[in-house]
Amino acid sequence: MSTAAESDWPSHFPADCPPDDANALDGNVYMLVETDPPTPKDTECAMDRGSHPNKPSCVRAALSCARSRDHLEELQREVPRLRRHVVAVAALGPEHGKIKQTGREDHYSMWMRAKYLHIGHTLFKVHP
Numbered sequence: 001m002s003t004a005a006e007s008d009w010p011s012h013f014p015a016d017c018p019p020d021d022a023n024a025l026d027g028n029v030y031m032l033v034e035t036d037p038p039t040p041k042d043t044e045c046a047m048d049r050g051s052h053p054n055k056p057s058c059v060r061a062a063l064s065c066a067r068s069r070d071h072l073e074e075l076q077r078e079v080p081r082l083r084r085h086v087v088a089v090a091a092l093g094p095e096h097g098k099i100k101q102t103g104r105e106d107h108y109s110m111w112m113r114a115k116y117l118h119i120g121h122t123l124f125k126v127h128p
Helices: 067-077
Strands: 027-033 061-065 086-092 099-103 108-113
Touching: 027 061, 027 067, 067 086
Parallel strands: none
Antiparallel strands: 027 086, 061 108, 099 108
16 A cells, blocks of 8 residues: 655645554544535534634644534534535545544544545535
């Protein structure tokens, strides 16, 4: 397995991003999105949105996601601002980037390679 060149990652990623202990993407990844179909706004990271300033910069550069739909449905019930969002899924592989469990047990951070980040929203499909 070859390692990705530093240039494979978006220029806004901090030097330590993605972290060495992140795993290659492999399988379904779920995200909450605002629209069906998802738009580029749905794949903005916390850094883009100016949110979560107290979190590590590498986590702020990642996309929040889950490995199961159940976790996102639970979040929708718990967080009023997420109730109008919908669950989208994408089948992703190592070529798309890396993933690591961060925060809560079911929360993951996903770092997409530069060539996929700008089209990342097109990889996700809303699943009823």
